[in-house]
Amino acid sequence: MLLCAALACAAVSAAEPVRVIFDTDIGNDVxxxxxxxxxxxxxxxxxxxxxxxxxxxxxxxxxxxxxCVDTFYGRPDIPIGVVKNGKTPExxxxxxxxxxxxxxDGSFVYPHRITDGAQASDAxxxxxxxxxxxxDASVVIVQVGFSTNLARLLDAAPDLVAHKVRLFSAMAxxxxxxxxxxxxxxxxxxxxxxxxxWPSPIVFSGFEIGQAMLFPGVNIEHDFAWVANHPVAEAYRxxxxxxxxxxxxxxxxxxxxxxxxxxxxxLSEPGTVDVDDEGRTVxxxxxxxxxxxxxxxxxWKARTLEALILLASQPR
Ligand SMILES: [Ca+2]
Numbered sequence: 001m002l003l004c005a006a007l008a009c010a011a012v013s014a015a016e017p018v019r020v021i022f023d024t025d026i027g028n029d030v031x032x033x034x035x036x037x038x039x040x041x042x043x044x045x046x047x048x049x050x051x052x053x054x055x056x057x058x059x060x061x062x063x064x065x066x067x068c069v070d071t072f073y074g075r076p077d078i079p080i081g082v083v084k085n086g087k088t089p090e091x092x093x094x095x096x097x098x099x100x101x102x103x104x105d106g107s108f109v110y111p112h113r114i115t116d117g118a119q120a121s122d123a124x125x126x127x128x129x130x131x132x133x134x135x136d137a138s139v140v141i142v143q144v145g146f147s148t149n150l151a152r153l154l155d156a157a158p159d160l161v162a163h164k165v166r167l168f169s170a171m172a173x174x175x176x177x178x179x180x181x182x183x184x185x186x187x188x189x190x191x192x193x194x195x196x197x198w199p200s201p202i203v204f205s206g207f208e209i210g211q212a213m214l215f216p217g218v219n220i221e222h223d224f225a226w227v228a229n230h231p232v233a234e235a236y237r238x239x240x241x242x243x244x245x246x247x248x249x250x251x252x253x254x255x256x257x258x259x260x261x262x263x264x265x266x267l268s269e270p271g272t273v274d275v276d277d278e279g280r281t282v283x284x285x286x287x288x289x290x291x292x293x294x295x296x297x298x299x300w301k302a303r304t305l306e307a308l309i310l311l312a313s314q315p316r
Pocket of ligand 1: 024025026028029031032144145250
């Protein structure tokens, strides 16, 4: 009797998967690809549900690469939206090589349907149509690139954002102070708009968090070897000369978005975040503020990094 009661209790209290939208500048650094792998692993564990992937790197191979990864994990129907007239159009081998590599018979090594970003829908349209279908206060946005898409969404549909989004998990800035960080300084007006006006709480993973935990390049060769061709491992090999270790910036924002209650990080006091003209994030403590930043406790660092490595390389 007691056992049945306990099981019934566990069944009804099982958490719903976290509804995630992943907004990425995929192609500018390899941590975006590892972060997407983590979200897929968390979806396989029924902890997350990837509602859409939207892209802020305005390059033709960004959407095809995302399509490769989503299809690789068995989820080819996740909506993909691309920025129009966006930042950083530069070529990137980490997305171009996996998205174009073919087998001897001419088929793609990583099957995908979008072969040019021009075929994909506009990111703001995708964000709107996906959010409209979600319950109120249910969606977590993981933004690991520039704020271009989310600033445009906030301009276009502020009420939709206010109703549907529960949390905004951003890899951006440096805390409590630091140099202008790439994701912020690449689109300063958009970052300023989002970090000042976004209606839900925002939790920042600053530059210093990912910098303190390096993804070991050796794990790319060992832990992803369960399959002959892995699009994320291939992206890693094409980003820089192997072997190299790389900061886990975007991975930390993805992990926090889904497992925010697992003690991988602690949180700063609440406050406000403004962006100065050089792209620095300026945090001001404020008891009524809704912005916080992650703090990495030394005692938890090894455990948190191990979670990132295991989830990123988890077999599908
Ligand atoms: Ca990124």
